Amino acid sequence: MSQAENTALVIIDIQNDYFPDGRYPLWNTETVLNNIEVAVQQAQAKGMPVVLIQHIARPAVGLAPFFNAETEGVKLHANLLAEAPNAPVVIKSYADSFLDTELTEVLTKLAVSKLLICGMMTQNCVTHTAISPAAAPYQVSILSDCCTSVDNMIHQIALNGVAPRVPLVKLEDVFS
Numbered sequence: 001m002s003q004a005e006n007t008a009l010v011i012i013d014i015q016n017d018y019f020p021d022g023r024y025p026l027w028n029t030e031t032v033l034n035n036i037e038v039a040v041q042q043a044q045a046k047g048m049p050v051v052l053i054q055h056i057a058r059p060a061v062g063l064a065p066f067f068n069a070e071t072e073g074v075k076l077h078a079n080l081l082a083e084a085p086n087a088p089v090v091i092k093s094y095a096d097s098f099l100d101t102e103l104t105e106v107l108t109k110l111a112v113s114k115l116l117i118c119g120m121m122t123q124n125c126v127t128h129t130a131i132s133p134a135a136a137p138y139q140v141s142i143l144s145d146c147c148t149s150v151d152n153m154i155h156q157i158a159l160n161g162v163a164p165r166v167p168l169v170k171l172e173d174v175f176s
Contacts, residue, residue, distance in 0.1 A: 010115050014080045056091055116169070119147060123158035123161075
């Protein structure tokens, strides 16, 4: 098994509500989306599986400010789906992409031992997934230039906070 086949690219919450016309637009989304598109292209060229994570708010708790089922904002961004049309999509309703989801089962079927995590929001779903107890069996890295948050300061604070526990890498480090 090659290094790439041993690693899954896990892309979290690239959903319409985080973009300029959405309910909760984040900072730097177009650049991050472009970087993620490059990451997907390069991952697929190397035989690295891609897994998409989609957050859907829990209706039992009531309507959320965004990511409500059956809205345009909850949908994964069309560019991401165009780049990875056959990628499995794991639905979550918590910041931790492993919590009450099928992510572990999907990763087991892919027979991976390493995770390259990226997405939105850095300080919430990205870091919670990376340090999840369920992520412990995997060698986890965060693809830092493929993440974003509310603003650059929150993004940097989150990366600095998680860096002692999870290696931070950039596109050029992984796909050179």
